[in-house]
Amino acid sequence: MFPSLRTPDGPVADEAPFWNPQRESSMPSHRYRSVYDRVPVPEFERAWPSRRLEAPPLWVPVDLRDGNQALADPMDPARKRRFFDLLVTMGFKEIEVGYPSASRDDFAFVRHLVESGAVPDDVTIVVFTPARHDLIERTFASIEGLPRAVVHLYTATAPTWRDVVLRRGRDELHRLVLDAAALVARLAGDRPGVRFEFSPEVFNQTEPDYVLSVCDSLTELWDASPDRPVIHNLPATVEIASPNVYADQIEYMHRNLARRDSVILSVHPHNDRGTGVACAELAVLAGAQRVEGCLFGNGERTGNVDLVALALNLHAQGVDPRIDFSDIDVIRATVEHCNRIGVHERHPYGGDLVYTAFSGTHQDAIGKGFAHHAEQARALGVAPDEAPWNVPYLPIDPHDVGRSYEAVIRVNSQSGKGGVAYVLDTEHGFDLPPGMRAEVSRRVQAAADESGAEVPAKEIGDLFRAAYVDVTGPFAVVGATDASVTVRIGDAEHTGTGDDPVAALVRALRAAGTDVEVTEHVVRSGVAYAECRVDGRTAWGAAPAPHDAVLNAVNRLLS
């Protein structure tokens, strides 16, 4: 039997349609339950599908806490400091810096930030604590003397965690949270700069009515107000559903949370299903105002939501993310150093290969797109980096994130004439005439087929020069003026005259018995290209001077 596709309204297909020959796999998929069987998903008229992303949320990097706790080797203090300074430089204004009660290093790092004055006046640090009195006290000890901080209290609220991990019923757990939150409030005393955050861990698997009542009771206990709002951070701690379900859960909270103007609604997606970015984006449509995540998506298991992708997705829609990614390679190198984990070559916006095309039709389109872009910029009278971007296959201008155009087109056996011509032009200054491109491309394709690998830009230049510029053959030019050219073949010399050196050379060659016809000759970007026909065969040559380009073409035909 073909497995049915289930929706909240029931199965929609019991049998494979005739056009889909896929059959049952050997995996025990029946062991897992749909989200709809695991948690009540609120039913209401959702508004998020018709909203648009028009402004950035408050971004809160949690690399130094959630990212750090997922590393085999947690960051040492030097690495943490380097990461913190990077985050400040990029413009983050709220930064989770650790779990101070977790370890000596974690505590010492927060003290270091406090005592060294490393936290700028416009930046607030967040410290994370479970709902345990001893650990809450240690957390407050870590921020002693700091004028501003967010104390972030968390407790898992989902049924499996309540029953299996914490072994407390709904009410008992609720009391534990309230008790811990009361201690947090007491320890904060009358420091107005200390604000509060609560995370019902595994929010996405928790009954909506329960999570709402826990959050509302904390809003009240902490006496939240519009000028001292509480943060309710609603994590998809382990993703179990498609992003629309998370969006529904967030919009439900957005609509129903008490004292909504005194609550900052925050989200904290993980990426178990590979949809962390989609979850965060839909959650913002659904009413979230703050997003916690990590640079390049480090974090537990498959990671926290990737703040680089989220922010640059906004940039690519014309919305300033208000975080500076203008040197993405420095950001990436710092993150790789601190986490001791590499960033994948295909990682959105930051991977080595994400602005590179190997395939022929993509390269052709990009090459034409660049030329069109330059024309548009000229027509508008603006610098190319300011002109509207519309280059096929490149969602953003690599320059925006500090990348050069050097590696945009790389050549292998999947490439075509457009790509080869682009590399020869941009890397070697050979702006090939259109008629020459297919022939040159075939030559490069042969090299790629031979090696089975990429043909680097330098090798393409070498191949071109060897084939079309540094040509040896029976004829040599031994003298040339504007109106006469002398060629040598063997021991004999022949002189031709004409209106220009090309015409003179043709006469000299004819005088030597070679009936040559120049079918095309052109000078592009300071290099001459010529196509010649001898005995019904044609070939191209290139050289700085037009008559030398003709000579190269002829020598190729006669060699």
Ligand SMILES: CC(=O)SCCNC(=O)CCNC(=O)[C@H](O)C(C)(C)COP(=O)(O)OP(=O)(O)OC[C@H]1O[C@@H](n2cnc3c(N)ncnc32)[C@H](O)[C@@H]1OP(=O)(O)O
């Ligand atoms: C989703 C998240 O990212 S949550 C953050 C996870 N991060 C970390 O765990 C990193 C830092 N953690 C640590 O250093 C340690 O776990 C500590 C210091 C916090 C606690 O250490 P220990 O006292 O040795 O406890 P342990 O690590 O085994 O944690 C399990 C205990 O914490 C309890 N617990 C789990 N979450 C919470 C919470 N939010 N509030 C209160 N207690 C909690 C569990 O019920 C369990 O208690 P039990 O032993 O009575 O059954």
Ligand SMILES: CC(C)C(=O)C(=O)O
């Ligand atoms: C407790 C929260 C913030 C968290 O780290 C998670 O749920 O993943």
